[in-house]
Amino acid sequence: MPFAHITGWGMSVPEPVLTNEDIAKIVDTNDEWIRERTGIRERRIARETEFPSTLGVEASLKALEVANLAPKDIELVICTSSSPEYIFPATACVIQDEIGASKAGAFDLLAACTGFIYATNMAAQAIRSGSIKNALVVGTETLSRFVNWKDRSTCILFGDGAGAFVLQASEKPGGVISSVMHSDGSGANSLILPAGGARLPATEATVHEGKHYIHMDGKEVFRFATRVMGQATREALDLAGLTTDDVQWIIPHQANYRIIATAAKYLKMPLDKFVINVDRYGNTSTASIPIAAIEAFQKGQIKNGDKVVFVGFGAGLTWGALVAEWTGPLAVARKPVHPERYRFFARIRSWARRIGRIIEGLFARKEL
Ligand code: UT7
Numbered sequence: 001m002p003f004a005h006i007t008g009w010g011m012s013v014p015e016p017v018l019t020n021e022d023i024a025k026i027v028d029t030n031d032e033w034i035r036e037r038t039g040i041r042e043r044r045i046a047r048e049t050e051f052p053s054t055l056g057v058e059a060s061l062k063a064l065e066v067a068n069l070a071p072k073d074i075e076l077v078i079c080t081s082s083s084p085e086y087i088f089p090a091t092a093c094v095i096q097d098e099i100g101a102s103k104a105g106a107f108d109l110l111a112a113c114t115g116f117i118y119a120t121n122m123a124a125q126a127i128r129s130g131s132i133k134n135a136l137v138v139g140t141e142t143l144s145r146f147v148n149w150k151d152r153s154t155c156i157l158f159g160d161g162a163g164a165f166v167l168q169a170s171e172k173p174g175g176v177i178s179s180v181m182h183s184d185g186s187g188a189n190s191l192i193l194p195a196g197g198a199r200l201p202a203t204e205a206t207v208h209e210g211k212h213y214i215h216m217d218g219k220e221v222f223r224f225a226t227r228v229m230g231q232a233t234r235e236a237l238d239l240a241g242l243t244t245d246d247v248q249w250i251i252p253h254q255a256n257y258r259i260i261a262t263a264a265k266y267l268k269m270p271l272d273k274f275v276i277n278v279d280r281y282g283n284t285s286t287a288s289i290p291i292a293a294i295e296a297f298q299k300g301q302i303k304n305g306d307k308v309v310f311v312g313f314g315a316g317l318t319w320g321a322l323v324a325e326w327t328g329p330l331a332v333a334r335k336p337v338h339p340e341r342y343r344f345f346a347r348i349r350s351w352a353r354r355i356g357r358i359i360e361g362l363f364a365r366k367e368l
Pocket of ligand 1: 028
């Protein structure tokens with residue numbers, strides 16, 4: 001059975017920074033309260049021209065470059081987002097088209113902030129089953145579009161960004177070792193975007209009542225999160241036959257510094273084994289785990305051969321953890337691939353296909 005290695009990684013965050021002081025000009029809050037209760041100092045907010053797909057494409061191209069893999073060799077694109085581009089089509093298809101992953105199947109996976117763990121696990125399972133060799137997993141968010149900027153209990157928390165992993169098959173041991181996924185839909189109302197779906201389609205009333213914004217029972221989510229983070233980590237480690245002593249880094253979902261500190265206490269692990277960057281990006285939902293992992297690798301914290309645990313929780317309610325050995329790009333002799341260059345050809349191919357469909361439509365009409 002092949003192993004599923006994480007061989008490429010890339011992140012993209014919007015440039016504009018929104019500090020706690022900036023938010024204090026909009027709602028009744030202050031820097032001290034936000035830092036003490038959440039650990040957040042600032043977050044990035046997407047420009048009008050930035051979407052989950054544009055951030056996701058940037059992150060994906062960087063990941064392909066690290067893996068030295070051409071987009072046409074990707075067989076599966078899984079995009080995970082709590083703020084997808086549309087209800088349909090899938091944001092994964094927009095990304096697939098933009099990067100020129102012309103041979104890939106593509107779908108979106110919704111497991112809120114746990115999405116990146118679910119998606120990485122699904123991609124790894126597809127590789128381990130032998131049905132595919134190369135997959136791209138993208139976690140991307142512009143949740144700032146769904147934040148009620150009048151609600152001080154939520155608008156301080158969220159930020160925008162994207163992270164992507166390339167997963168590849170190899171006979172060499174390593175990569176994704178174990179994973180657990182959990183859900184409890186009885187807690188659906190604790191963190192919800194009530195309108196815009198089939199139950200409450202957009203109407204003047206839903207807009208007026210603010211039902212297209214994030215609604216959250218912060219205390220309830222906090223209690224749930226502090227309970228499941230440590231438990232899921234233990235479970236995934238048990239499945240892998242490892243203990244916390246075997247692990248170099250825990251990469252938790254970046255929602256709140258206090259939640260991470262409580263998980264560290266539960267696991268009896270020093271906090272400096274936890275990658276934390278919530279102070280600079282806030283909660284970027286599905287993107288938070290890959291962004292934290294990539295920064296830790298770039299800073300030289302995570303090294304090849306390290307065992308890492310990704311652990312997260314979110315709306316659903318969902319939670320899960322994944323244990324992996326960070327092995328780096330596969331050692332395959334191949335000419336350097338420059339995925340950015342493929343983007344140009346991907347655009348041409350995309351337009352050619354659109355024109356092709358128009359011509360096909362004209363002929364089809366004549367035949368009818
Ligand atoms: O990816 C999953 C996403 N969600 C989460 O991870 C959220 C988990 N929950 C949390 O992180 C925390 O519950 C929050 C940070 C959201 C809130 O912190 P808290 O310590 O649970 O505060 P609280 O809701 O109990 O509010 C305490 C007080 C309240 O005032 P009173 O009733 O004591 O007078 C709030 O009105 O703080 C007030 N408050 C604020 N004050 C200043 C709430 N938000 C703010 C604010 N600035 N931004």
